[in-house]
Amino acid sequence: SYELTQPSSVSVSPGQTARITCSGDLVAEKYVRWFQQKPGQAPMLILYKDNERPSGIPDRFSGSNSGTTVTLTISGAQVDDEAVYYCYSATGNIRVFGGGTTLTVL
């Protein structure tokens, strides 16, 4: 079975660049999406197709793929970006979320 591995937590100061990784065999084959979830809220899609932003998502959210690892980059992180971030990918009959990364901005 496929797995997507994320660090459990990342911390940055406001204005710094935050990078969250997602690794696994699936990443090398298929596009990855990234979801942001704030406490008590439904998740929200912030990137799809590795680096495409849905309407309304700021351009300081970007993504890159280097083979078996994809990286979500948040440039100039803001306190409002504090959330849990999940990567997701799918192939055929398999759809998988990563375990989630808690981003702290302080």
Place this chain on the structure above:
Amino acid sequence: QVQLVQSGAEVKKPGASVKVSCKATGYIFSTYHIHWVRQAPGEGLEWMGIIDPSGGDTYYTQHLQDRLILTKDASATTVYMELSSLKSEDTAIYYCARESRDSSGYHYWGDYWGQGTPVSVSS
């Protein structure tokens, strides 16, 4: 505007079934697939299944396929998630989410979500 409105919280006993609704408004119901995702307390996201509101075709994650049924009522622009033989491990918030299509025609999902329906399973 696109809205997905889910039914309210449920409390069930082990072995019972639960049926959660997701009413879609603001777009042509048959145009976009609907996904279901759940989240146990303090845990991550789990993809459950998908339904095509046009033809009713469904696909379920393997470990739930014996207990999960997704249906739709086009006249009510509503999809339903029914989970049977409930266990305490099914205690979670259940979300529906809609697919979209970008300018190139690429399908993706997750930019429209329901508000979530808490389901508690306890004896």
